[in-house]
Amino acid sequence: MTAASPRKSRWTNGLFVGPYLLVYLALLLYPLLAGVWLSLHKADLFGGEAFVGIENFSRLLRDTVFLQAVRNTFLFVLLTVPPLAVIALGLAIALNRPTRAAAVFRGVFFSSSVLSVTIVTLIWRLVLIPDGGLIANLLHAVGQPPLPLLSHPNLVLPAIALTTVWWCLGLPMMLYLAALQQVPAELYEAAALDRAGPWKTLTRITLPSIRRTIVLVVIIQCVLQFQLFGQAQLLTQGGPNGASRPIVLFIYEVGFRRWDIGYAAAASEILFGLILVATILQYVTTRDKAASR
Amino acid sequence: MRRLRAVALAAVALVLASCAKRDDVTQITVQRIFGECRSAGTGARNPDGECEIITGLLDQFQRENPDIRLKVNIAAWPGYDQLSAQFAAGDPPDLVTMHMSAISDYQSRGLIEPMGPGLESVGVDPAAFTRAAREGVTKNGQVWGLPFDNWAPLWHINLNQFRQAGLVKNGQPILPTSADDLLAQARQFRAATGKPYLVQAMANETASYTRNLYTWLMTQDAAFFPDPKHIKLTTPEAHRIVALFKQMYDENLTTKDQDYPAATSGFMNGDGGVYLVGTWMIGTFEAEAHTPGRPLSGGYAVVPYPRLFGTRDAAFVDGHAWVVPSRERTPAQRAAVYRLVKFLADHDYDWSRTGHLPAMQAVIDSPRFKALPHRQAIAPLATIGQTLPPQVQRQFAIQDIIGDEMASAITGRKPIDTALADAERRVNDLLFHLL
């Protein structure tokens, strides 16, 4: 018998997945488990650790700064994910046509996605600051006073969210476009024959056809935006007084400024837990719906 | 696939190429803050800025010592995130700038080495340091850094606007002597000029708030660090200071919502009368005062914080030092590091042009230093300057907490006493959990 039958189970077949699994185990799973272990210790960045059980976790739940960071993170996800999902969808529907103009627009809306977070914050700092920023200059032109977009606790998260939406719009739009191109043209022809209006076509044909993609976009964006770091670190350093500090920035500060890596690891586990729960929830709810269809 | 292989090969080649540059030249890595300012254009830059001076000095050392190859890492202020990551990775630089207030953090973990023998080997005697500088780098009877300067927050004054407000007498600014006095003068200033009295970096900023608090707690002789593990901020002394700033804020007697760069350019653009910022801006503002047609033209003065509270003259000071991280070095590298240390010690005067107080007593006493503008006005800092207790660890993290809470109180988002209590609790919690 030659080795040709792929259905036959042999361990040598596993060699194909071996290289990846090695990297995966060493660089993702091991750090994850080591992190769980570390979170049960009082540990210093420069050595020395002592087992403290769940002390780090109970300390986190009493830490107002951490709780504020958790709240900020959720708020930020709420401020970014729905606009990203909806605006990108609108753009994709509008630009899903083979004209040259549509191609140019697609390029415009995707262009910001290729910039790195440092450039994005560099640009947006100069858009947002009240002293000589773009928005302040525009407001000034219409006789309005500048807005303290980076220093007022109620404005700072929306400002970072705006920056993020501007930056991240391209990817979901592309995913939607890809999905839209898979919708069979016959469906639209049938709708046109039925004299369905644009609204009806949208809700009866377009949206149901790309439902899976919508779910995918929401899940991807949730996972991404839960991990907000660079924008907050570079634009506000989490200020004023923690009003824009996300969980990841908290982890960074505790780990690399306070050197309290056991505590930072515990916060990392909570972040992991939150994302895991959010992902599973979305997965389960959408699967149930799909099954009932 | 062939392209893929080419890419991989190119990458390997690049890695090898960067490792292969080994010759007789001794290489050391210097890490510093102070920014990057190499510019193609000429003239526009200020020759007395921190960045320009340190860039020039390191360039000069490199020119004069061709047997040493200096690799300069420029870290973002204050530089400790990067440094901590480097220490954690076991790959720190050979010489690095460090605030005196941060030395105890690294010294207590054995991350930096005592410099006494090294300094002696190149003939730098700690006895030549000023008192403040020597105390700033000495822990447990050993010297842990080469002091480069002492600095303090100061009142930088736009004399042109002060004159307009009637606050100049005999060419000198009239300064307040109490909190009420300050409010009265600030209102007078506002009425006359239409501008706020204070220019402050208040957004995305913590250091400046905290320095204000420290200075005026010191003038009141408040023992706000009863021991290095505890802070005490729920006091009338602290309340008074924060209340004054809140009052100034509420009455629009200060600029608002400016971050550090905005406040700095704002002061140069005539946004207000007094800018609360450190010694390092003297050179920059002095250059501005000599530029015709600018708000500061011919009208710039600088003084230590006036004593608004308490009975003692005091000023919070800190300083920059150069420290040597512990790591393996060849004798040649060690010699190169200390040759650079010696060079920096010898050029302390050049560094002091930026506005900092020199770390070498001989420089302070020298006529050329005294001939620099405004140095007489800030000379008292040498005697009234005071640091936090040197055993207090994590002074930068503490500064962030206090500044955050003060900002909340001053902008009216938290009652003053709540903010101070929160700051106290958070700082004590931080200090309690130090391993």
Place this chain on the structure above:
Amino acid sequence: MSALDRAAGRNRWIDRLGWAALTLAAVVMVLPLLWTVGLSLKANGELLRDTASVFRMPYTLENYGSILARPAVFRWLANSLVVSLCTTAGVLVLSSLAGYGFARLEFPGRKWLFALVLFGLAVPEQSVIITRHQLFSALHLHNTYPGLVLPGLAAPFGVFLMTQYFKAIPAELDEAAMLDGASRRQVFWKVLLPLTLPAQATLGIFTFLSSWNDYWWPLISATRSEMFTLTVGVASSQINFAQTSGLGFLMAQAVFASAPILVVYVFFQKYIVRAVSGAAVR
């Protein structure tokens, strides 16, 4: 006017409104970029006084000249390229192999191992970063190219994508090829791999972009300026005090740093769109 005409008229009107909205959105999108380019063309001294001077003459290229005086930027650019290309190549190779293995071959523990990989999808990068930093310290991998590339290879998304893709290819294809006497390796190389090109392109583009834009890991791993990636390098000059006087320069740096990837994007836009659409065929 017939009902049909009225409907067409209404549609045209909606269309116009739509284009107006689109144009407005595009302006909002582009304005920050134009603002940046404008600032980069002004003398620093002038910006210090008033940023609104952007809307007036004179303009200058002086800031771009200053970039040439600082070769560090070129080094960062090269580092970013090396890291992103290596990461992309590595991810493509590992994911193709593993995807084929999981989708087409049988070996002990296959289901169990695939579930393990799927579990990894829910693990955020940030939550393993501290222990990963310790691991790389122990292995002396910081401030090296492998240190910057390896973490990107562990992400399970590529394996997941490729497995799905291989599964979607009818099994009859490889069986037919094998009947023709092709070996397992030939089937993989000659038959299946070419069919996965759209997925490879998608995965490649996304991997490249996310590696190019990565911030936290290079921030704590590449701590020597000669190993900075572009992201970290630009961040280092951004936080520095130099900002006060060098606004125009910073903006020129931003333009300079984003130009290469924007140009690449403009050139390959067509393929990128096609690749993304291709991957969604499933």
